[in-house]
Amino acid sequence: MLSIWKKIPEQIKRLSFLVILIVAGYLLISPLFIPPDFGKYGHFRASAVEEIASQQMNYVGHEICANCHEDVSVIKSKGYHKNVACEVCHGPAFLHAEDPGSATLEAPRGRSYCTLCHEYLPSRPTGFPQIVAISHNPMKPCITCHDPHKPEPPVTPKECSACHATIARTLSISYHIYLPCTRCHETPEKHKINPREFTPSKPSTREFCGGCHSIDAKSDKGIPRIDLATHGHRYVCWQCHYPHLPEAK
Amino acid sequence: MEELIYHLTNILKEVSGYIYPNEIELHWGLLIVIYPYLTGLVAGAFILASLVKVFNVKELQQTYRLSLLTALSFLIIAPLPLLVHLGHPEKSFEIFLTPNKSSAMAMFGFVYAWYLMAVLLLEIWLDYRKDIIIWASSEKGIKKWIHKLVSLFSSDISERAIKFDKKAIKAITIIGIPSAFLLHGYVGFIFGSIKANPWWSSVLMPIAFLFSAMVSGIALVLLIYMVIYSWRPKGINMQCLDKMASYLFYVMIVDFSLETLDFIHRTYEAEESIKILAELVGGKLFVSLVVIQVLLGMIIPLGSIATAKLFKMPEELRKLIYFVSSILILIGIFSTRWNIVIGGQLFSKSFRGLTEYKMTIFGLEGLLVSIGIMLSPILILYVLTKILPPWEEVRNP
Amino acid sequence: MRNNESSEKQNRRKFIQHFLFACASFIIPGIIGAQELVRKVGTWVLKNGYVPSEHHWGMGIDISKCIGCGRCVDACKKENNVPKEPFFFRTWVEQYRFLENDGVVVDSPNGGINSFKAETSEKNIIRSFFVPKLCNQCDNPPCVQVCPVGATFKTADGVILVDKEYCLGCRYCIQACPYGARFLHPETRIAEKCTFCYHRIIEGLDPACVEVCPTQARIFGDLTHKASPLVRFKRMNNLSVLKPSLNTEPKVYYANLDGEVR
Structure with missing residues (x-):
């Protein structure tokens, strides 16, 4: 052991001392500066999550509003705006919910x-x-x-x-x-009030369009005509032609 | 804050196509252009120095110490632009406390420390050790004490010790070359590993960075050598200059091939991003990429050095060509860094639009600070040559 | 001759020794850092009793329901005190318009916070829709991968957060995010992004953008709870995520998303 020590030149001993000092200094000092909760649950400061979690809320959530404004919420729950939260129009209401007197909301x-x-x-x-x-x-x-x-x-x-x-x-x-929508779409009256539950129909046969557009149809002369027997018989007309703008190329 | 908003509002007017709203602010500006530029110069200068030791290129002996000192003075400044651009430079020590092992940037601290301490400082120290001790013994005043401190108060210049120094230098150089590759290849990796950015994301990036680093480093040492030695009594050694120019030429050929390969590969694969990148190169980057980087910084110097060598031009003309070429190359490589760093942020990651980079004059990220940072290594080099003169004639036999 | 050979061998051996030594010294910082891994992850309970590991949050967005009213953008800015200027968004809404001549026009004026304006050239539009965007809370987050100090991280419930105290403002995460979801706060100079309104979800509330969405185009929920609106949303729709080729594994799922959206 001693013989190896003797073999190392003097300048390297001095240098090694310096290097060991630096490395040891880093290893000893750096842990002192690492936040104590760093790495507890992963490579981050665990208390950062608490800090983020403690952020002040501004939107209080629609359920709280109903506690005081039951009358409005009952009306609202039956209308089309039932899923539109109060704060969409009235703005963030957290402070108002805490202290309704001082923090008023606008409409x-x-x-x-x-x-x-x-x-x-x-x-x-x-x-x-x-x-x-x-x-x-x-x-x-x-x-x-x-x-x-x-x-x-x-x-x-x-x-x-x-x-x-x-x-x-x-x-x-x-x-x-000039065609009214109802010419092609049979529309239940209730569609106007409950649009998604009562949906209008679409023409389901080729003959429907053929009523005007087949070669033997009794319609105005200017209307373009085709022979239903030979023209694209595997498809209903609107699968190729967009009926709302049939002349679109 | 108002200033920033005013700045961004002006940029908003220049945006073309669609760009994500958060992308209007370009985050890595001039300072981050300078950072890879400086580290590139370090790696290049060091590799030039290594040629002398490892491959025993006798002609370059004169430049050995000069290259090492150049590398050191640029390496000292290299982390400065990074530090200045941080939103919170005062927290930068965290990188040494809790480095994220999956982050290329976190490893910078360690790669940098390794390179500075274990390679560059050690090699310079060992190479100068004997001279420092001898100088210290005949000097007076502050210089004596600086030299004594640098030699760690050792005075061992026995044959055994010097023999050890020489061996150690060789070993360090051998470690140093991969380390220099690591230092700059790693800087390329910082960009090359960002999969979100198709302009950066490329396996070639570290290698291309490395070779462009060597180009710029050799050009820098060549320039510094020409400037310094034209004032020194010994004058410019034409053999040495020609050799440096040859190495510069070879490395440039490799660098140019890599860049061409990258270009061909991108256009041939023509991935999703090709349209916006083509728009970028043909538009906002045309001057800095096609004109400055490729034409002025690559093709013209390559052509003129080749001509100078091929037609065996007279000395004075060769000197002029080398001088102008290395300035062009240094500008060209700066432009390369610019095109990578700024260019990579000019297009939206939606690949649908381009934003604008407007340099500011004042402020930490402005032009003046950047110029200061770029010039400070020269100042450090001047001081270093006073403390550790790299001239052959002061070397002790 | 023989002497020469042996000295060459010795040289080679020396070289290998030096080289191995060099390699070893590269690894040392890694070994130092690895000590943290040894510390075991215990059960983690926040002050209000919330246990992160019991949740895995995600969001569903139905493109066919979004009306581009921008209420989510507005609510997000108000809830999280995001700067009002049009360069800082935790969430924003994009409008896509497909033209007859195959072109696509995308825009998001002021992030869509004041909704959108009809354009006169609309006759050429063959199809059009809105796309709300936000941090995708990737399961494989590139921003976390690149953060040099561990200032941005993934919690046990899958949400990606930013530690305001620890962030250096190096902006590497902004570069690494493929979705443009991050920005640098102009005053604090730290990276910011959507937190899924972490302070709300740990109290059992929806994120502000989900709370105010008038058409329920945004659905928030726990991916581990089988009886949640989000899990139903995942069952009933054809889903896609943004930029799947980057393998970021987003936890924001889009229904009826067009391939042009990126």
């Missing part, structure tokens, strides 16, 4: 808030009630006609376009513009 009264959801946008799912605000009773606040807690059209809409705006717009530049 949007102008037209601009309702249109966030109900303005017509082509990207919105078809069937979702939409209006074109500039032509829909301009300037009139929505709440004069619609109760936001139980919103219903003051009169049941006659026009399908009230909800099916995208289709109506497509149709407006099509030759089929």
Whole structure:
């Protein structure tokens, strides 16, 4: 052992001392600075989770509102807005729930808030009630006609376009513009009130379209015609032609 | 905060196509361009020094100590841009306390410490040890004490000790080459391992980083050598210069091939991201990538060095070509880093749009701080040459 | 001749010795770090009695139900005090419009917080929809992988969180996130992202965005509880996740997602 020690040149002994000092210093000092709960449940500070968990809440949740506002929540639970949480329109209510006297909530009264959801946008799912605000009773606040807690059209809409705006717009530049929707879609009356439970039908046979478009149909001369016997007989017409804009290429 | 919002609002106007809203702010700016640039210079300069020891390239003997000191002065500054760009530099020590083993960045501390302590400092120390002791014995005042401290107050210059030093240097150089590869290859890995970013994510990244590092490091030492030795009494040794230029040329060929391979591979595979990357290269990166990086930084220097060698041009002309070429190469490699770091953040990860990088002049991440960081290694090198003169004539036989 | 050979052999042996020594010294930092693994993970109970390991949170998003009203974006900003400026979002809504000439137009003005405006060129749109985006709470999170210090991590319930006190602000996680879900808070200079409203879910509440979604396009729940709306959502829909090829294994599942969405 001693002989090995003697073989090591003097400068290396000095250097080794320095290196050992640095490495030992790192190994001894670094644990002192590591947060004590680091690595307890994984490679992180366990108390960070408590810190994040203690964040102040702003939205209190719709269940709390019903505790005091039972009247409104009963009305709301029967209407189309039953799944729209109170805080969507009235804003975050945590402070209000803690102390209703000092923290009051607002209700949007102008037209601009309702249109966030109900303005017509082509990207919105078809069937979702939409209006074109500039032509829909301009300037009139929505709440004069619609109760936001139980919103219903003051009169049941006659026009399908009230909800099916995208289709109506497509149709407006099509030759089929003069066909009423009900010509092709048999629509139960209840569809206007319960749209998803009572759905309209679609033509299920080739002969339906053939009523106007087959070569022997008794219809206007200008209408394009085909021979049902030879023309694409494996398909119902609308599987290839988009009936709301049949001339689309 | 207002300043940042104003800055981002201006950038918003330049956004084309669709980009995720959080991506409008470009997070790794000029400082992170400088960081791989500096480490690249370190690795390159060290590898040049290693050529002398490992492959016994006699012509380059003059540049051995100079390259080592250059590598050291740039290595000291290399972590600075990283530190300055942090949101909380005061917490940076955490990287040594609780390094996340799966994080390439966490390992930086260790790779850096290894390279600085175990390789570069050790090699310089061993190489200079005998000289330092001899200098210290004949000096006075503060310089004597600096040299004494550096030699760890040892005065052993017996033949046995010196013989050991020489052996150890060789061993360290042998460890040093893979270490230099590791240092810079690892910097490439920081980018190359980000699978979310198709501009970065590539196995070639560490290798391409490495060779471009060698190119820039050799060019830097060549430049420093030319500048310093044209003032020194001995003057520029043309053999040494030619040799460096040859090595520069060979390494550039490899680097250029790797970059071309990367380009061909990407365009041939034409993955999902190819459209946006093509838009990027043809548009916002055209000047910095096609013109500066490839044309000015690669093709022109390659062509002129080749011509200088092929037609055996006169000395003065060769010197001029080497000088201009190495400046072009240094700019070109800086541009390479820019194109990787900034370019990789200019396109959206939705592959549908591009954002803009607007450099600021003032502030920590601004141009002035960056210029300061880039120039400080030169200052350190100046100080180092005073303490540890790398000149052949002061070397003790 | 023989002498030469043996010295060469010796040299080679030396080289190998040095090399092995070098390799060993690379591994040492790893050994030091590995000590943590030895510490066993016990049962972890938060102050309010919540046990992270008993849950595994996920979210379902039904594209065909989203109306792009932006209430989720608004609620998220209000609940979590996210800066109002249009560069910082924990969640946002994108609008996709497919044009007749095969082009796709995507936008998200101010993250969709004020809903969207109809464009005049809409005649050319053949199909269109909204996509709410947020942190995907990946089971294989690239952000956690790259964080140098362990400031972002996955808890036992699968949620990815950021430790405000520990984050350096190096922004490597922002680079590593394929979904653009992270940003640097302009004031605190630390990385931020969606926490699934961790402070709410541990109290049994829904995240704010789910709470306010007027059409139930967002469904939140526990993937381990068989009788949860989320598990039903997973059973009844054709699901996809964003950028599945990156193998991040998101826990935000999309129903009726178009392949163009990324």
